[in-house]
Amino acid sequence: MLSVALFSLAACGDDGSSTVDAATEDATQDGPDIDAAPPMLTLTSTAYTDGGTIPSAQACANRGGMNQSPPLAWGNVPAGTMSFAIVFTDLNNGLPHSAIYDIPGTATSIPGMVENAYAPASVPGAHTTRAYTNQFGYAGPCPNEPHMYEQKIYALATATVPNATMTTTRPELILELTANNLGTGTLTAMFSP
DSSP: OOHHHHHHHHHTTOOOOOOOOOHHHHHHHHSSSSSSSOOBBBEEEESSSTTTTTOGGGGGGGGGGOOOOOOOEEOOOTTTOEEEEEEEEEEEEEEEEEEEEETTTOOOOOOOOSSSSSSSSTSTOOOOOOOSSSSSOOOOOOOOOOEEEEEEEESSSSSSOOOTTOOOHHHHHHHHHHHHHEOOOOEEEEOOO
16 A cells, blocks of 8 residues: 555646546556446357358258258356356348247357257257247248348356247347347358258
């Protein structure tokens, strides 16, 4: 404390014109950054890489695909995470294709080919919204021209998404995810028909 006081006095000129207090400067340098963004999770898949190409197996049947959800794995999880949610979005038009949520906070991955059901057995505890195709679960790329897609994972401060039910829409879910978010990560790739 004495060294801070001496430093403050030494920093001031004889005219008292110094505007930086050393104690304030020390607090700024050593204190926590209260405006820091939530941590960035890592999100990967064995089906495709970030910046890569989505294979046809993940695409809709109209584009020669099998509409299979990709396996996904994540890391760098924020402290306090109680559950996860993943939203698959067409970035060209901002359309959320599908979403899975209430993935237990102890999970580090989900398998590929998750069944299209409100409560898929292959991800115990999880739920899905209706996709843009109106079925529950994953709905793959189906554009007429190349589009960029994003898998976005949310680490959530709640064990289940508040207010989410079988009738919750994708936009409604995203509002709840944003309100309870501890951190996100993305996996982005191109699909070309």
